[in-house]
Amino acid sequence: MDPARKRLIRLVVALTAALLLAGALAYTSFSASSSAVTPSQLLTSAHAGQSYQLTGKVVNGSIVHVGDGIAFRVRDRAGTASVPVRYTGAIPDPFRDGREVIVNVKKDGSTFVGEKDSLVTKCPSKFADPKSTSAQPA
Numbered sequence: 001m002d003p004a005r006k007r008l009i010r011l012v013v014a015l016t017a018a019l020l021l022a023g024a025l026a027y028t029s030f031s032a033s034s035s036a037v038t039p040s041q042l043l044t045s046a047h048a049g050q051s052y053q054l055t056g057k058v059v060n061g062s063i064v065h066v067g068d069g070i071a072f073r074v075r076d077r078a079g080t081a082s083v084p085v086r087y088t089g090a091i092p093d094p095f096r097d098g099r100e101v102i103v104n105v106k107k108d109g110s111t112f113v114g115e116k117d118s119l120v121t122k123c124p125s126k127f128a129d130p131k132s133t134s135a136q137p138a
């Protein structure tokens with residue numbers, strides 16, 4: 001067989017394999033992702049047993065230590081809708097009242113149960129209004 005033809009066949013096979021692998025990676029990435037939902041969205045469309053990524057702020061005064069976990073409420077950023085969450089696992093140091101959090105939850109009756117070790121807090125300085133975080137003149 002002609003060497004030029006062998007190189008061409010190898011090139012086509014290698015490019016086809018690369019294209020198939022890239023397609024599989026893209027499919028896996030997009031099918032595994034889930035968008036974050038707010039408490040008001042969960043209240044209107046949550047189904048038992050389905051997993052959701054909940055985002056919102058911890059309601060002031062709602063954190064209660066229960067056994068080896070915690071119970072708290074998460075509310076919309078700009079609204080009043082809130083949902084109860086039970087969580088066990090690692091609790092981030094900055095977790096507290098009013099802090100914005102993300103947690104993977106599943107509906108269990110009227111409560112949402114957080115997946116173990118899925119609680120993450122957002123840094124408030126990254127999401128604050130730049131005018132309110134600048135130094136005030138004395």
